[in-house]
Amino acid sequence: MTYVAAIDQGTTSTRCILFDHDGSPVASAQREHTQVLPGPGWVEHDPREIWANTRDVVSQALTRAGVSASAIAAVGIANQRETTVVWDRRTGEPVYNAIVWQDTRTARIVRELGEPDRYREVTGLPLATYFAAPKAKWILDNVDGARARAERGELLLGTIDSWLLWNMTGGPDGGVHRTDVTNASRTLLMDLGTLSWDAAIAGELGIPLSMLPEIRPSAEVYGRARGSRVLDGVPIAAALGDQHAATFGQVCFEPGMAKNTYGTGNFVLLNTGERAAPSTNGLLTTVAYQIAGRPPAYALEGSIAVTGSLVQWLRDNLGLIDSAADVETLARTVDDNGGAYFVPAFSGLFAPHWRADARGALVGLTRYVNRGHLARAVLEATAFQVREVVDAMNADAGLELTELRADGGMVGNELLMQFQADLLGVPVVRPRITETTALGAAYAAGLAVGYWSGQDELSALWSEDKRWNPAMTPEARGRTLRQWHKAVQRSLDWADGD
Numbered sequence: 001m002t003y004v005a006a007i008d009q010g011t012t013s014t015r016c017i018l019f020d021h022d023g024s025p026v027a028s029a030q031r032e033h034t035q036v037l038p039g040p041g042w043v044e045h046d047p048r049e050i051w052a053n054t055r056d057v058v059s060q061a062l063t064r065a066g067v068s069a070s071a072i073a074a075v076g077i078a079n080q081r082e083t084t085v086v087w088d089r090r091t092g093e094p095v096y097n098a099i100v101w102q103d104t105r106t107a108r109i110v111r112e113l114g115e116p117d118r119y120r121e122v123t124g125l126p127l128a129t130y131f132a133a134p135k136a137k138w139i140l141d142n143v144d145g146a147r148a149r150a151e152r153g154e155l156l157l158g159t160i161d162s163w164l165l166w167n168m169t170g171g172p173d174g175g176v177h178r179t180d181v182t183n184a185s186r187t188l189l190m191d192l193g194t195l196s197w198d199a200a201i202a203g204e205l206g207i208p209l210s211m212l213p214e215i216r217p218s219a220e221v222y223g224r225a226r227g228s229r230v231l232d233g234v235p236i237a238a239a240l241g242d243q244h245a246a247t248f249g250q251v252c253f254e255p256g257m258a259k260n261t262y263g264t265g266n267f268v269l270l271n272t273g274e275r276a277a278p279s280t281n282g283l284l285t286t287v288a289y290q291i292a293g294r295p296p297a298y299a300l301e302g303s304i305a306v307t308g309s310l311v312q313w314l315r316d317n318l319g320l321i322d323s324a325a326d327v328e329t330l331a332r333t334v335d336d337n338g339g340a341y342f343v344p345a346f347s348g349l350f351a352p353h354w355r356a357d358a359r360g361a362l363v364g365l366t367r368y369v370n371r372g373h374l375a376r377a378v379l380e381a382t383a384f385q386v387r388e389v390v391d392a393m394n395a396d397a398g399l400e401l402t403e404l405r406a407d408g409g410m411v412g413n414e415l416l417m418q419f420q421a422d423l424l425g426v427p428v429v430r431p432r433i434t435e436t437t438a439l440g441a442a443y444a445a446g447l448a449v450g451y452w453s454g455q456d457e458l459s460a461l462w463s464e465d466k467r468w469n470p471a472m473t474p475e476a477r478g479r480t481l482r483q484w485h486k487a488v489q490r491s492l493d494w495a496d497g498d
């Protein structure tokens, strides 16, 4: 029996899952890593800790399955996107911590680069702190000697996929420096049409092209693992940004199919086929995936920065709950939100607003509001934000979404799933395997080495676990949406300066 391994390197943890030929998980391991929070709006990870955790979870998963690397046909990487690492090509030492996608320290860099839609036509993205290039510029501008070393060709720059791939393929001893089209499409440096680095934008940001990885399709053999004593000899056959991997794992292969992943943040992706659809409603245009030898599939994306992390905040910063799942129990102690609305603009607001000046706002408070109402407002905040990006998607793509495939850590929350269906007015559907990010990376890697025959075979493996149908009246939906939109207005224009 052979398996395909997936490494899912996420914002809060790293997982390794082994899948069998039916797409069922056979063993897994997971490890959290430290969130380094040096100041308001700053979020960093230690890339060495992420690499060490990756090695740990891979070897634990193998041990749990009772197999060695020889039983693994291929490994695929799915990773938190935009998070940026700069490291020394001779020693493998990062010159600074990884700057995480949520980090807003680059607000000034972004403002100084000019009006928000300057690079949208080429890259599909608005200028925002979210993306990799401003983070790379910050490191080159602020770490002593980094720019000179980069210009001398001593440093490499990459997102987490590249960092892991380089380390897994030998590191300083001939490591492969590549990235895939989906990760590259989140840097602000890739031309969406040509799928190559845009020298003019890199020049404006002062990022030497020599630092950048080679851009490759998502599903192809990048090299074989060697030198780290985990998975040695196994082909590394896929890399995708985690949200693109989830889209692949949900087999959203046809234009018009959409998925939403309910994790730390929420990310709704709609497959738009071989056409890179521009957005005039605050969404991103991005590459959904590319299989080697084939044209890429594009997507429209609604990225929401804070959803599951608001539940963590309720747990860790306020101590109102002991575990994330307890938020549902607390929310069920009341019948509604009691008038309270929570706009979790902790990193400003992402899609569809792109307002770096927004900050968290809890509005509608009266003496009546209690902990239960607060828990409900926290859960509802996720569903309201998803509704906003689905509205933008329908407007941009000229369609009416007919159902939403859901996955991620929050989909165990029945109250949230029902409220989501109520707010969208269309069913929300959960598949049998909710670890779709890892599954998508495994599927892409397995396709690249012929473990699976093609996308049709993968589509046939998808099956429904549960469906939530809308039950709210249009009047009630309209009323609560109006309140939400007012709450969003209250969160804007709060932060000034950096």
Ligand SMILES: Nc1ncnc2c1ncn2[C@@H]1O[C@H](COP(=O)(O)OP(=O)(O)O)[C@@H](O)[C@H]1O
Residues within 6 Å of the ligand: 010, 011, 012, 013, 262, 263, 264, 265, 307, 308, 309, 310, 311, 312, 324, 325, 326, 327, 328, 408, 409, 410, 411, 412, 413
């Ligand atoms: N039952 C639940 N109800 C609400 N939120 C939950 C529940 N279980 C997990 N979460 C939230 O989901 C997130 C974890 O989901 P996961 O998909 O593992 O995240 P990521 O891959 O982004 O790290 C956490 O932010 C956690 O607060």
Ligand SMILES: O=P(O)(O)OC[C@H](O)CO
Residues within 6 Å of the ligand: 009, 010, 011, 012, 079, 080, 081, 082, 101, 241, 242, 243, 263, 264, 265, 303
């Ligand atoms: O690691 P996750 O699941 O929080 O996803 C993070 C996204 O890739 C950020 O764009």
